[in-house]
Amino acid sequence: MSVLFENACAVLMDEKNTVLEGAFVAVEGDKISYVGTDRPQGTFDQVIDAAGKVLMPGLVNAHTHVPMTLMRGYGDGNNLQDWLTKFIFPVEDKWDCRAIHSATALGLAEMIMSGTTCLADMYMFCDEICQEVAAAGINANIARGVTAFDPAADFSTWTSCVETRELVDKWHGYNNGQIRIDACLHGEYTSFSAPQLWDSVAQYAKEKGLGMHIHISETKTEHEECVSRWGMTPVQVMEKHGLWDVRAIAAHCVWTTQDDWAIMAEHGVSAIHNPCSNLKLGSGVAPVIGMRKAGINVALGTDGVSSNNTTDLFEDMKIAAMLQNGVEHDPLALLPSDALRMATVNGAKALGRNTGRIAVGCDADLILVDFDHINLMPRHDVISNLVYAAHGCDVSMNMCRGKVIYKDGEFLTIDIDRVKHEVKEYALPLLFG
Amino acid sequence: MSVLFENACAVLMDEKNTVLEGAFVAVEGDKISYVGTDRPQGTFDQVIDAAGKVLMPGLVNAHTHVPMTLMRGYGDGNNLQDWLTKFIFPVEDKWDCRAIHSATALGLAEMIMSGTTCLADMYMFCDEICQEVAAAGINANIARGVTAFDPAADFSTWTSCVETRELVDKWHGYNNGQIRIDACLHGEYTSFSAPQLWDSVAQYAKEKGLGMHIHISETKTEHEECVSRWGMTPVQVMEKHGLWDVRAIAAHCVWTTQDDWAIMAEHGVSAIHNPCSNLKLGSGVAPVIGMRKAGINVALGTDGVSSNNTTDLFEDMKIAAMLQNGVEHDPLALLPSDALRMATVNGAKALGRNTGRIAVGCDADLILVDFDHINLMPRHDVISNLVYAAHGCDVSMNMCRGKVIYKDGEFLTIDIDRVKHEVKEYALPLLFG
Numbered sequence: 001m002s003v004l005f006e007n008a009c010a011v012l013m014d015e016k017n018t019v020l021e022g023a024f025v026a027v028e029g030d031k032i033s034y035v036g037t038d039r040p041q042g043t044f045d046q047v048i049d050a051a052g053k054v055l056m057p058g059l060v061n062a063h064t065h066v067p068m069t070l071m072r073g074y075g076d077g078n079n080l081q082d083w084l085t086k087f088i089f090p091v092e093d094k095w096d097c098r099a100i101h102s103a104t105a106l107g108l109a110e111m112i113m114s115g116t117t118c119l120a121d122m123y124m125f126c127d128e129i130c131q132e133v134a135a136a137g138i139n140a141n142i143a144r145g146v147t148a149f150d151p152a153a154d155f156s157t158w159t160s161c162v163e164t165r166e167l168v169d170k171w172h173g174y175n176n177g178q179i180r181i182d183a184c185l186h187g188e189y190t191s192f193s194a195p196q197l198w199d200s201v202a203q204y205a206k207e208k209g210l211g212m213h214i215h216i217s218e219t220k221t222e223h224e225e226c227v228s229r230w231g232m233t234p235v236q237v238m239e240k241h242g243l244w245d246v247r248a249i250a251a252h253c254v255w256t257t258q259d260d261w262a263i264m265a266e267h268g269v270s271a272i273h274n275p276c277s278n279l280k281l282g283s284g285v286a287p288v289i290g291m292r293k294a295g296i297n298v299a300l301g302t303d304g305v306s307s308n309n310t311t312d313l314f315e316d317m318k319i320a321a322m323l324q325n326g327v328e329h330d331p332l333a334l335l336p337s338d339a340l341r342m343a344t345v346n347g348a349k350a351l352g353r354n355t356g357r358i359a360v361g362c363d364a365d366l367i368l369v370d371f372d373h374i375n376l377m378p379r380h381d382v383i384s385n386l387v388y389a390a391h392g393c394d395v396s397m398n399m400c401r402g403k404v405i406y407k408d409g410e411f412l413t414i415d416i417d418r419v420k421h422e423v424k425e426y427a428l429p430l431l432f433g
Numbered sequence: 434m435s436v437l438f439e440n441a442c443a444v445l446m447d448e449k450n451t452v453l454e455g456a457f458v459a460v461e462g463d464k465i466s467y468v469g470t471d472r473p474q475g476t477f478d479q480v481i482d483a484a485g486k487v488l489m490p491g492l493v494n495a496h497t498h499v500p501m502t503l504m505r506g507y508g509d510g511n512n513l514q515d516w517l518t519k520f521i522f523p524v525e526d527k528w529d530c531r532a533i534h535s536a537t538a539l540g541l542a543e544m545i546m547s548g549t550t551c552l553a554d555m556y557m558f559c560d561e562i563c564q565e566v567a568a569a570g571i572n573a574n575i576a577r578g579v580t581a582f583d584p585a586a587d588f589s590t591w592t593s594c595v596e597t598r599e600l601v602d603k604w605h606g607y608n609n610g611q612i613r614i615d616a617c618l619h620g621e622y623t624s625f626s627a628p629q630l631w632d633s634v635a636q637y638a639k640e641k642g643l644g645m646h647i648h649i650s651e652t653k654t655e656h657e658e659c660v661s662r663w664g665m666t667p668v669q670v671m672e673k674h675g676l677w678d679v680r681a682i683a684a685h686c687v688w689t690t691q692d693d694w695a696i697m698a699e700h701g702v703s704a705i706h707n708p709c710s711n712l713k714l715g716s717g718v719a720p721v722i723g724m725r726k727a728g729i730n731v732a733l734g735t736d737g738v739s740s741n742n743t744t745d746l747f748e749d750m751k752i753a754a755m756l757q758n759g760v761e762h763d764p765l766a767l768l769p770s771d772a773l774r775m776a777t778v779n780g781a782k783a784l785g786r787n788t789g790r791i792a793v794g795c796d797a798d799l800i801l802v803d804f805d806h807i808n809l810m811p812r813h814d815v816i817s818n819l820v821y822a823a824h825g826c827d828v829s830m831n832m833c834r835g836k837v838i839y840k841d842g843e844f845l846t847i848d849i850d851r852v853k854h855e856v857k858e859y860a861l862p863l864l865f866g
Contacts, residue, residue, distance in 0.1 A: 072810070073817035077768050110807045220762070276751075279759030280821065282766065309821035310808050318709075319752060326712030327760075329653070333715065335510050374543045375743050375825075377505070377853070378861055384506035388713065388742035392808075393826035420810070428811055 001045050001402060003027040003364075008050035009371070010035070011382060013057050013345045013357045017337045019382045025055060027364040030176060030401035035358055048397070052372045054382060057356045058117025058365040058398060059313040060347025063213075063251040063272040063301030065123045067100050069107035070427060071306035080219075080281060088306060091431050099430050100125040102422035104132040107311065109414050112138060112406045114312040114392025117365035117399070120249060120272075120301070120351055122184055122213050126163065130171045130179055137405040137413045139177075139365060141351045142167065143184035143213040146201060148194040155200030164201075168208055177363075178401060180211070180352070185243065187215035188234045189222045195241065202242035211247040211352050214238065217260070218252035219283050235260035235269075244269050247352045251301060254278055254286045261294035270297040270350035273342065275319045276310075277303035288324050289333055299347040300339075312392035317343045321387050336387035364402040369394050434478050434835060436460040436797075441483035442804070443468065444815060446490050446778045446790045450770045452815045458488060460797040463609060463834035468791055485805045486829060487815060490789050491550025491798040492746040493780025496646075496684040496705040496734025498556045500533050502540035503860055504739035513652075513714060521739060524864050532863050533558040535855035537565040540738065542847050545571060545839045547745040547825025550798035550832070553682060553705075553734070553784055555617055555646050559596065563604045563612055570838040570846045572610075572798065574784050575600065576617035576646040579634060581627035588633030597634075601641055610796075611834060613644070613785070618676065620648035621667045622655045628674065635675035644680040644785050647671065650693070651685035652716050668693035668702075677702050680785045684734060687711055687719045694727035703730040703783035706775065708752045710736035721757050722766055732780040733772075745825035750776045754820050769820035797835040802827050 003026070010023035012035065026034035026044065034040040075087030111119060118139035121129060126144045133140045144167060146160040155161045164183065172181040183205035185191055185198060205212050216234050217223040226234045235256055238244060244267035250256075253271040256264070264271065273286050291298050300320055302311045321339035325331050348356030355363040369376075369386065373394050376385050398406035405413045436459070443456035445468065459467035459477065467473040508520030544552060551572035554562060559577045566573045577600060579593040588594045597616065605614040616638035618624055618631060638645050649667050650656040659667045668689055671677060677700035683689075686704040689697070697704065704724050711719060724731050733753060735744045754772035758764050781789030788796040802819065803809075806827050809818050831839035838846045 070811060071813075072822060073812075073814040076814055076817040076821070077765070077770075080764055083764075106807065106810065113807065276755060279755035280764065282758045282762050282764035284762055285759055305822075309817065310824075312808065312824065315748070315751075315824075318748075319755075322709060322712035322752075323756075325715045326718055329715050329717055331513055331516075331713065331715035332510070337510075374539065374546065374849070375745065377539065378503060378856065379506075380504075380865070381506040381509055384509040384742065388509070389505060389738075391743075391745065391748075391824050391826060393824060416807070423811065432813070 001029065003046045003048060003402065004040070004044040005048050005050045005055055006039070008053070008055040009382060010358055011054060011056040011386065012359065013341065014359065017383060023055070025358060027402045030364055032358060032360055032362045032364050035360060050368055053368040053370050053396060054386065055358070055366060055368055056386065057344045057358055058367045058400065059115050059343045060299065060351060060356055061111060061116045061119040061302055061311060061313050062249060062299040062347045062350050063274055063303060064119055064121055064311060065304035066107035066121050066129060067103040067123055067125065068304035068306045069110065070103045070423065070431060072309050074306060094431050095125060096430065097125060097128050099427035100128040101132060102419055102427045104129050105136070105414055105419040106423055107305065108132060108136045108138055109411055109416055109419065111311045112136065112398050112411065113395065114314060115367045115395040115398060116311070116313055117367065118347065118351060118353060118355055120182065120213060122186070126167050127170065130167065133179055134174060135413060137400045137403055139353065139355065139400055141180045141182045141211065141213070142171065143182040145186040146184055146197060147186045147190040148197055151193045153194040153197055155197060155204070158197065161197070161200070168210065182211040182213040184213045187222070188226050188237055192229060198238070198241035198243060202245060205246045211249065212243055213249050214243065214251065216250040216253050217255040220255055223255035233257060233260050235263050239263050239267070249350050252278065252283070252286065253291065254284045256287065258290070258294070261291055261296055265295040270299055272299050272301045272350065273320060274301045274303040274316070275323050276316050277307040281307050285323060285327050288320070289328055297346050297349050298342055299350040300342045313343055314390050314392045317387055336384045339387050340383055364399060366399045367395050368397040370396045434462065436479045436481060436835065437473070437477040438481050438483045438488055439472070441486070441488040442815060443791055444487060444489040444819065445792065446774065447792065450816060456488070458791060460835045463797055465791060465793055465795050465797050468793060483801055486801040486803050487819065488791070488799060488801055489819065490777045490791055491800045491831065491833065492548050492776045493732065493784060493789055494544060494549045494552040494735055494744060494746050495682060495732040495780045495783050496707055496736060497552055497554055497744060498737035499540035499554050499562060500536040500556055500558065501737035501739045502543065503536045503856065503864060505742050507739060527864050528558060529863065530558060530561050532860035533561040534565060535852055535860045537562050538569070538847055538852040539856055540744065541565060541569045541571055542844055542849055542852065544744045545569065545831050545844065546828065547747060548800045548828040548831060549744070549746055550800065551780065551784065551786060551788055553615070553646060555619070559600050560603065563600065566612055567607060568846060570833045570836055572786065572788065572833055574613045574615045574644065574646070575604065576615040578619040579617055579630060580619045580623040581630055584626045586627035586630055588630060588637070591630065594630070594633070601643065615644040615646040617646045620655070621659050621670055625662060631671070631674035631676060635678060638679045644682065645676055646682050647676065647684065649683035649686050650688040653688055656688035666690060666693050668696050672696050672700070682783050685711065685716065685719065686724065687717045689720065691723070691727070694724055694729055698728040703732055705732050705734045705783065706753060707734045707736040708756050709749050710740040714740050718756060718760050721753070722761055730779050730782050731775055732783040733775045746776055747823050747825045750820055769817045772820050773816055797832060799832045800828050801830040803829045
C-alpha cells in the first residue's frame with residue numbers, strides 16, 4: 001500500500017522545526033518514503049489532498065493507563081486517600097477480560113480521534129489490551145505494572161512477573177514493532193517490601209532488550225517516604241538496582257532533585273511530564289526546565305483518564321507550554337516548539353521508536369489538523385497555533401504505520417457503536433452497578 | 434417566540450449545583466419561564482429534544498479583547514517588551530473600521546461555537562464592535578479602554594473619553610440589555626500621567642450607573658512600579674479615586690495583596706482570573722484561593738487571543754480548576770463545581786447580569802453539550818465531565834436571550850464564509866501585509 005499526501009503544510013519536527021509549505025509526503029508500506037516540494041515519481045494507491053490542513057507527526061502519549069477511561073470523573077472531589085481506597089481500588093477489583101476489552105477500545109478511540117499515534121501504557125490485563133491495540137492499529141509500548149506487598153515475592157512465580165514474561169513471548173515486536181512490551185515496576189512505594197524483584201526485573205529487561213516503565217517521585221509523600229526508608233530518592237534507589245541500565249521512562253518526576261537529574265541524564269532516562277494529572281491531583285509542578293537544562297529527554301503523557309480527565313494530548317501540550325512560563329515568570333521558559341517536540345520526537349525517543357518526525361525511513365505515523373477551523377485562523381505561526389490554539393477535535397485524520405485508522409469523524413478500525421454498547425450494557429454495570 | 438427543551442439533563446447552577454435529570458426548561462421571549470421535571474402547560478413555537486445532551490447556562494467570558502483574534506500567535510516566542518512594541522502595537526496602529534468588523538465577527542464566532550453567551554470586552558473601535566455584537570446576538574459588556582500618556586488629558590475632550598460617552602448614548606441598554614457599556618481605565622500603568630482622568634471616569638460611571646472594567650496587577654513590574662509611584666498598590670490607588678464605588682471588574686489581580694483583597698471584598702469588586710494568559714505570558718499564578726477566602730467574587734476570562742491563544746472558555750475553566758490544586762498541593766483546593774461557578778454565575782454577577790443560571794426569570798442564555806461524544810463517556814459526574822473533560826467543540830447549540838444563534842456547527846446570525854473571506858482578503862493584508 002502506498003499513499004501520497006499533496007498540497008500539505010508539513011511540520012517535519014527536524015532539528016530546525018521546519019514547516020514545509022506545498023509539501024509532498026509519500027508513504028510506502030509502514031514507512032515514510034519521500035518528503036519534498038516536488039511531486040515524487042511513480043503512482044500511488046491513494047492520494048490525499050491536504051490543502052488547508054497541516055500534516056504533522058502523530059502525538060506520542062508516553063504515560064497512560066488506558067482502561068481507566070471508564071473511571072472518568074469517578075470519585076472526583078474526594079481527597080487522594082479516599083479517592084484511591086473508596087473509589088478506584090474497589091472498582092479495579094471488579095475488572096474482567098470482557099470489560100477490559102471495551103474499556104480499552106473506548107480509550108484508544110479517544111486517543112486516536114485526538115491525534116495520538118503511539119502510547120506507553122501501564123496496567124494489568126495486558127494481553128487483552130494488546131489485542132485491542134493490535135486491532136485498532138495504533139502503536140503502543142505495553143507494560144504490566146509490577147507491584148508487591150509480600151516480602152516473599154519471587155520473579156519466577158509472582159503473577160505480574162509471570163504475566164510480563166508471557167506478554168513478551170506473545171507480543172513483543174508484534175507487526176514489525178507496532179507493539180512492544182516494556183518491563184515495569186509500578187513504583188518504589190508499591191514494591192518496597194520486595195526489593196529483590198527490582199533486581200530481577202532489571203536483569204530480565206537487560207536479557208530481553210526491553211525498555212523500563214516506572215512511576216517516579218509523583219507526590220511529595222512518595223518521594224519523602226522513599227528517602228526515609230532507604231536514605232536515597234526513588235531515582236537513586238532504582239539506579240542501585242540497575243533499573244536505569246536499559247532505555248527507561250520515568251513518569252511524573254515532580255519531586256526529583258538536581259542529583260536525580262544527573263543520574264537520569266547519565267543513564268539516558270526519559271522523564272514523562274503529565275501536567276494535567278499533576279495539577280489536578282495536587283501533586284505539584286514538575287521541574288521541566290531544570291530537567292531539560294540537565295540534559296534529560298522530557299516527553300509528555302496524559303496519565304489515566306481518572307486523573308486528567310481526558311487523553312487529548314493537545315491539551316497537555318498547551319498546558320505544559322504555558323505552565324512552565326507561568327511558574328518561572330518567564331514567557332520564554334518553554335517555547336511552543338519545545339512543547340511540540342515533547343509531544344512528538346521526544347516521546348519517540350523515550351519509547352525507543354522511529355516515529356515523531358516526518359523524514360524518510362520513519363514510521364508513517366501522521367495526522368492532519370484542519371486549519372480551516374475558526375480557532376486556527378489566522379495562521380501567523382503554524383507551530384504556535386498547533387500548541388496554543390488547536391484542540392484534539394481539529395484532527396481530521398490519523399494514520400498509524402501507513403494505514404489510515406481515523407478520518408473525518410469515522411473510526412476505520414474500531415466499531416465504535418459496538419464498543420459504546422458494550423461499555424454501557426456490560427462494563428459499567430459490572431464495575432459500578 | 435417560545436421554546437421548550439425536553440429530556441434534558443439540566444445543570445442549574447443554583448446554590449446546590451443541582452443536576453436535574455429528565456428536565457423540561459421553557460423559554461418565553463428572552464427569559465427562562467419554566468424549569469421542572471413535569472412537562473409545562475401550553476404550546477411552544479419550537480421543541481428541542483435534549484436527549485443525550487447536557488443543558489447548562491452559557492459561559493461568561495469576563496475579560497477579553499475580541500478584535501485581537503487576528504493576532505493569534507503573532508510574535509509568539511519573543512519577550513514581552515519586543516512582543517508588544519515590535520509586533521502588537523505596530524499592528525494595532527493599522528486598524529480601520531472595516532477590519533475591526535471582520536475581526537470581531539471572527540472572534541465572536543469562535544466564542545459562540547465554544548459555548549460563550551456573554552462577554553466583557555475592552556478595546557477601541559467600540560461602535561463597530563457593538564454593531565457586530567448586536568448582529569451576532571451574543572450578550573456583551575463593552576468598554577472603551579482609556580489610556581493617557583499626556584498630563585493635560587481632559588475628560589471633556591480626550592478621545593477615548595469622548596468615545597465612551599458616545600457609546601453610552603448610543604448602545605447602553607440596547608435590546609433590553611443585550612449590550613451594556615462599562616466605564617473603563619485600561620490600567621494605572623497606562624494612565625498614571627493623567628490621574629485627573631481617574632476621578633472623571635469614576636464620577637461619570639456613578640452618574641450614568643455604569644460598571645467599571647480595568648486591568649489590575651497583571652504583572653509584577655506593573656504592580657511594583659505603581660507602588661513606587663504612589664506608595665500604594667493599583668487596587669489602593671483606584672480606591673482613593675473612587676473607581677470601586679460602582680460595580681467593577683478587575684482583570685488579572687495576579688500580584689494583588691491581602692490588603693487589596695479586603696478593599697475589593699468591601700467594595701464588591703470582582704476579580705477576573707485569566708489563567709491561560711497569565712501562564713503563557715509568564716505573569717504568574719493569581720491567588721484565586723486567597724481571593725475567594727477573602728470573600729471576593731472570582732470570575733473567569735480568556736483575555737485576548739494574542740495571549741491565550743483561543744477563546745474556548747472550557748479550556749480556561751479546566752486549567753483554572755487544576756492550577757490551584759497544583760500550586761496549593763491540594764487536590765480539593767478548587768473543586769470542579771467551583772470552577773464551573775466561576776465561568777457562569779460568578780461571571781454573571783461580575784458583569785451585573787441576570788444570567789449564568791437556569792432559573793425562572795433569568796436571561797435565556799443556554800447551551801447544549803453533547804454527552805454522546807467519546808471524551809464525555811462514561812458520565813459518573815456531570816459537572817466533573819464538564820470541567821475536566823469537555824471541550825468547546827462538544828457544544829452543539831448556543832442560545833442567547835432566547836434565540837438560537839448556533840446549532841450543530843452552523844452559525845445562524847453570522848455569515849461565516851463572508852467573514853473568513855473579509856479577514857483573508859482585506860483585514861490580514863491591511864494589518865500584516
